[in-house]
Amino acid sequence: MPALHRFRNLTEELTEIQRQIEAHARNYGLDFFPTIFEVVDAEQLNAVAAYGGFPTRYPHWRFGMEYEQLAKGYSYGLQKIYELVINNNPCYAYLLGSNGVTDQKLVMAHVYGHCDFFKNNAWFNKTDRRMIDTMANHGNRIRNYMDRFGVEEVENFIDCCLSLEDLIDIYSPHIKRRDDAPPPVRHDEDDDDDYVDPTAPTRFQSKDYLDRYVNPRKSMDAERAQLKQDMEKKGNFPPEPMRDVMLFLSENAPLKNWQADVLGIVREEAYYFAPQGQTKIMNEGWATYWHSTIMTKHAMEAKDLVCYADHCAGTLAGSRTRLNPYKLGVELYRDIEDRWNRGAYGEDYDNCEDWQEKIHWNKPTMKGREKIFEVRKIHNDLTFIDEFLTLDFCRRHKLFSFGYQQESGFYEIESREFPNVKQRLLYNLTNMGRPIIYVKDGNYKNRGELLLEHRFSGAELQQNFAQDTLTSLYKLWRRPVHIETKLEGATVLWSFDGTSHTSSEDKKKG
Amino acid sequence: MSMKIDRDNNRFKEIVKGKIRQNLRKYVTHGEMIGRKGKDLVSIPLPQLDVPHFRYGQNGRGGVGQGEGEVGQALAPGEDGEPGQGKAGSDAGEHVMQVDVSLDELAAILGQELQLPRIEPKGKANIEQDKVRYTSVRKVGPESLRHFRRTYVQALKRQLSEGSYRPADPKIVPYKDDRRYRSWETVSEPVANAVILYIMDVSGSMTDEQKEIVRTEAFWIDTWLRSQYTGLERRYIIHDAAAKEVDEETFYHTRESGGTRISTAYKVALQLIKEKFDPSQWNIYAFQFSDGDNWGEDNRQSLAMLKEEILPICNLFCYGQVESPYGSGEYIRVLEEAFGTEHEQLVLSEIASKEAIYESIKTFLGKGK
Numbered sequence: 001m002p003a004l005h006r007f008r009n010l011t012e013e014l015t016e017i018q019r020q021i022e023a024h025a026r027n028y029g030l031d032f033f034p035t036i037f038e039v040v041d042a043e044q045l046n047a048v049a050a051y052g053g054f055p056t057r058y059p060h061w062r063f064g065m066e067y068e069q070l071a072k073g074y075s076y077g078l079q080k081i082y083e084l085v086i087n088n089n090p091c092y093a094y095l096l097g098s099n100g101v102t103d104q105k106l107v108m109a110h111v112y113g114h115c116d117f118f119k120n121n122a123w124f125n126k127t128d129r130r131m132i133d134t135m136a137n138h139g140n141r142i143r144n145y146m147d148r149f150g151v152e153e154v155e156n157f158i159d160c161c162l163s164l165e166d167l168i169d170i171y172s173p174h175i176k177r178r179d180d181a182p183p184p185v186r187h188d189e190d191d192d193d194d195y196v197d198p199t200a201p202t203r204f205q206s207k208d209y210l211d212r213y214v215n216p217r218k219s220m221d222a223e224r225a226q227l228k229q230d231m232e233k234k235g236n237f238p239p240e241p242m243r244d245v246m247l248f249l250s251e252n253a254p255l256k257n258w259q260a261d262v263l264g265i266v267r268e269e270a271y272y273f274a275p276q277g278q279t280k281i282m283n284e285g286w287a288t289y290w291h292s293t294i295m296t297k298h299a300m301e302a303k304d305l306v307c308y309a310d311h312c313a314g315t316l317a318g319s320r321t322r323l324n325p326y327k328l329g330v331e332l333y334r335d336i337e338d339r340w341n342r343g344a345y346g347e348d349y350d351n352c353e354d355w356q357e358k359i360h361w362n363k364p365t366m367k368g369r370e371k372i373f374e375v376r377k378i379h380n381d382l383t384f385i386d387e388f389l390t391l392d393f394c395r396r397h398k399l400f401s402f403g404y405q406q407e408s409g410f411y412e413i414e415s416r417e418f419p420n421v422k423q424r425l426l427y428n429l430t431n432m433g434r435p436i437i438y439v440k441d442g443n444y445k446n447r448g449e450l451l452l453e454h455r456f457s458g459a460e461l462q463q464n465f466a467q468d469t470l471t472s473l474y475k476l477w478r479r480p481v482h483i484e485t486k487l488e489g490a491t492v493l494w495s496f497d498g499t500s501h502t503s504s505e506d507k508k509k510g
Numbered sequence: 511m512s513m514k515i516d517r518d519n520n521r522f523k524e525i526v527k528g529k530i531r532q533n534l535r536k537y538v539t540h541g542e543m544i545g546r547k548g549k550d551l552v553s554i555p556l557p558q559l560d561v562p563h564f565r566y567g568q569n570g571r572g573g574v575g576q577g578e579g580e581v582g583q584a585l586a587p588g589e590d591g592e593p594g595q596g597k598a599g600s601d602a603g604e605h606v607m608q609v610d611v612s613l614d615e616l617a618a619i620l621g622q623e624l625q626l627p628r629i630e631p632k633g634k635a636n637i638e639q640d641k642v643r644y645t646s647v648r649k650v651g652p653e654s655l656r657h658f659r660r661t662y663v664q665a666l667k668r669q670l671s672e673g674s675y676r677p678a679d680p681k682i683v684p685y686k687d688d689r690r691y692r693s694w695e696t697v698s699e700p701v702a703n704a705v706i707l708y709i710m711d712v713s714g715s716m717t718d719e720q721k722e723i724v725r726t727e728a729f730w731i732d733t734w735l736r737s738q739y740t741g742l743e744r745r746y747i748i749h750d751a752a753a754k755e756v757d758e759e760t761f762y763h764t765r766e767s768g769g770t771r772i773s774t775a776y777k778v779a780l781q782l783i784k785e786k787f788d789p790s791q792w793n794i795y796a797f798q799f800s801d802g803d804n805w806g807e808d809n810r811q812s813l814a815m816l817k818e819e820i821l822p823i824c825n826l827f828c829y830g831q832v833e834s835p836y837g838s839g840e841y842i843r844v845l846e847e848a849f850g851t852e853h854e855q856l857v858l859s860e861i862a863s864k865e866a867i868y869e870s871i872k873t874f875l876g877k878g879k
Contacts, residue, residue: 047515055514061525064518065559069607155521162561320575321585327576402585403572410584411572425574435564459570468562483564 010037014095017105024294025112029373032115033129034090037108039097045081046070048094052273053086054135058142058265059151060158082311083107087118087276089129102304106311109294113287116376121282123275123380126173131272138265145258157259161266163472166434167245168267170274177244201227241438241453246270248439253476263476277432278380285329286376288315292330321402321411323425328397332384335393336375337368358392382429389425391418401425427458435461440484450477454485461485463494463503470496522559526609527619529556534623538868541726552616553608617737620730624871627878629738629825631702631793642694651691660690703741704793704825706731707782709775711800713750714767715836723832724799725762727867731797734875739793745782749775751805755782770803772841773812780819789823796820796827797874801834802841809841813848821855826879828857830870855879 010018018037025032040048050067051057073079082103085093093111095104118124128134146154169177201223206214242248246267250260276283292312300308316327339345343363352358375384400416401424415421430436436455444451450473454461466483473481473496480497493504530537537554575585620626647657665684669675675682708728710716736742746761747753753774756764779796787794804812821827831842842858849856857877859870 050515050518059514059518059521061518061521062559062561064515064520064522065607067515067519068522068609072608151521159561163563166563318576320577320579321573323574323576397576398578399574399576400579400581401572401574404568405584406568408584409587411586413575413579413581413583413585414572415581421574424572428573433566435566437564454564459566462565462567465562465565469564472562 010039013101014039014104017101018108021105021108021294021299022112024298025109025116025290028290028293030112030116030290032091032112032119033088035085035093035111035115036090037093037095037111039095041097042074042080043071045084045094045096046074049081049084053084053092053094054132056132056136056139058135058139058158059146060155062162083110085111085114086131087124087127087129087272088132091115091118092132100307102300102307103311105299105304106291106295106308109291109299110287112294113290114283116290117279117283117286120377121275121279121380122174122378123278127272127275128268134268134272138269141261142265145262149258154258154262157262157475158266160472160475161246161263163469164246164249164476165266165270166432167243167437168247168270168274169243170271170278170431172244173271200224237442238439241440243436243438245437245439245452248442249476252442254478255476259476274432275380278382281325281329281332281381282376282379282384283329284326285331285333288326288330289333289372323399331397332388332393333372333375335390336388337372339368340371341366341368343367382426385422385425385429389422394418394421399425430457435459437483444482447479449480449482452481452483454483456486460487466494467496467501470494470501474498525559526556527611527615529559530554530609530611530616531619531623534619535868538620538730538871539726539864541722541729541864550612550614551610552613553610556607556609559607613733614737617733620734620871621737624868624876626734626872626875629735629878631704631739631825641697643697644692644694646693646695647690648693649687649690651693655692657690657692661688664688664690701741702739702793703743703791704735704739704795705743705745705787706735707745707747707779707794707796708761709747709749709779709796709798710761711750711770711772711775711803712748712764712766713770713803714765715801715803715834716765716832717834717836720799720801720832720834721762723861723864723867724830726864727799727830727861727870728797730867730871731795731874734871735795743787747775747778747782749778753778769805770800771808772798772800772804773808773815776812776815776820780815783823794824796824797830798828799830799832800841801836802831802839804841804844809844813844816845816856817848821853824855826857826874826877827855828859828874830874831858831860833860833862 014037022035046067048055049070050063057063070079070081074081080096082096082099083093085091091111091114093108093115095107099107118127142154142158201220203220204214238248246263249255250263250267253260253263255263295304295308316324316330318324318327341364342361343349343365344358344361349358349361352361375388379387395418399421401414401421402411403414403424404410405412414424436457438453438455439450440453441451443449452473461483466485470481470483478498480495482493482495484491484493486492487505490505495502495504533556579585621628647660661684662682665682665688666675668685668688669682708724710721710724732742732744744758746756746758748756748761748764748766749771750766751769751771751774753771755778775798783789783792783794816827829842829845831839833839842860845856845858857874859873861867861870
């Protein structure tokens, strides 16, 4: 059993509820890791949530900020976390002690949906299932560095790493990109915290007075020159543009050992959390689908009804400026289930031109349930929407796309046309809504500068944020850093040389 | 569960204080905080602190929503300004965060940033008041103050050393010797009381804009003085050709017309001091705000009152002249001529605009009186 802080044990009543709900979930074919429920109070839940579910996580101010916001939102009655579950084997889920029985049932049913999703969805199958231990280990290492090098020093460095945390290759856990081994782990316990000069020649250990015989100056110089020459000859570096900027940095930036370790930790956690970002709609939709199924068909008693309905209405409430992933997800699963139950898919259906006929299409194949289990296994939000968001669905749920209008300064409804809506949604889900950025050249201008490339896809980068991010990047690379992007159709280069920010546009104007 | 989050939360609060410090000038200048003032806390709007990331600018934001509405219908306001320079953008962008800061913390930040010296209450007139603090434990004392936990711990220790403690039957019987009692120390705490008298010219030439400056400046003066004194009273006097004491609300919202006779306000102030704030017991601060108009014939009397009666009993008499398009702005010259620019109790400051408040506060309070 992993060493997680034990909160309160489940009451007998809750243990019994868990037994029942778990049995229902299994009967439906849900398949999950053992699931352990912890009962916590609101303060604890907020704290755990602030740490992304991991009470043993490393210390950092932003968790404190997160907590502040959650705690405030809770005390003003604006928000309340009902449930929190972490992808681990066993799964851990937190229950709010003050919740009523109806809510506990519902939350448990919801949690089993998530646990099944974690275990079976393909995008999660490369995640660390011992993350609780790993996080605790990260926490210890970082606390150790803080003791040795100072809280602020380490925290500031973490800030820089976090600034780059989404510059990872979310597909790389599933695709082998290159042949070489992963970078050597650099977190040794020794105190050699200095950056190692790559052109430093091999030195043999010797007593001082013997040094000039053991390590003759002449051969040292020759070796140094050779190494330098080799470095310059290297050709393209990296050989192909590299999307895992964090990996590139941890292999090539002049980092101290502890810094390389911290960067590695931030990267590892980013990879762990990435699938959750990639499957938000599917995962919440799936959990919602199962809590509503289990509750309405089995677990709900008459006295639960009002509370259940109220809670559901809250969870599924829509907003005109934010698509509710719970709502969209569950409705899509239901739509898929319905279509596959009445055979409304495939060539015949797609080619049918008659709208009325399509609506009343019924070739009872009853493959709905089977289909949604398959969908939850292989898709992520992007492919889920791409494959299953239909014109009919879009109309029925009154979806529209909106965007920022320069002239009015408002977000305005842009379109209700299906292709536009779908395109906007896919666009927002691509790379989790973040720009796609590659390392283009690690030896830019043959001066050891770093050039990133933003693969432009229609939206411009926000310049002030980009500048601040370059500042963080510089702290790791310690040589001038650049990013190539597009502004009003033209390619521009934003640079930071350690003291000032420049744009290739300024030069043209000047 | 020992809350690890507390440590991170405190780190966050430190960082927030740093941000407030950085932006203090902005906060001092804008009156927005005064409206948010609670009893001991102010909420300060800070842009959400976050580590920067590469992200899309305004033209890349937007999304898909659900519900009624025509194409072209506005949903939520974005941020004005140039694309790429803008900051908050409703749902799609980042948010402004409200941070609660106690007035004490705010005063400390103000003091540090403006390098305000700590105030030394005048004279030995401070009243010393004895205060009792329960800080120690003794072996004798009244039963009502018995410290149960300590007593039992003591008994447990004794039984362990005697060997009479049996884990199977963990009975602990305290003897008389084991008894422990809470005990107090008497600390004498100086109680320094202070009163602030705000005096303002409300004749027609003081417009809302000028009053807003006064209000903002008064907020910071209050905040600072409150942190320096255990008891702080505030009184408000308005005047045109005649003067009267009013409450805070009236002070900032009255507008009269007619002439200006500053001496009437001084008279009310002196009366008030005589009745309620004995200068031997109270630290007295007076802040006079005006656009500088006074009836010429009144100047002589005003100056005489100031010199002979008011200045000798005030820790500080600050005259802030708020620039107004209508005022003559003469009074500050009159004061300068009469007292010179350097006078121990008298501080003069010209406040041309909101932006000048910061320096003005420094001028007023920088003396440490």
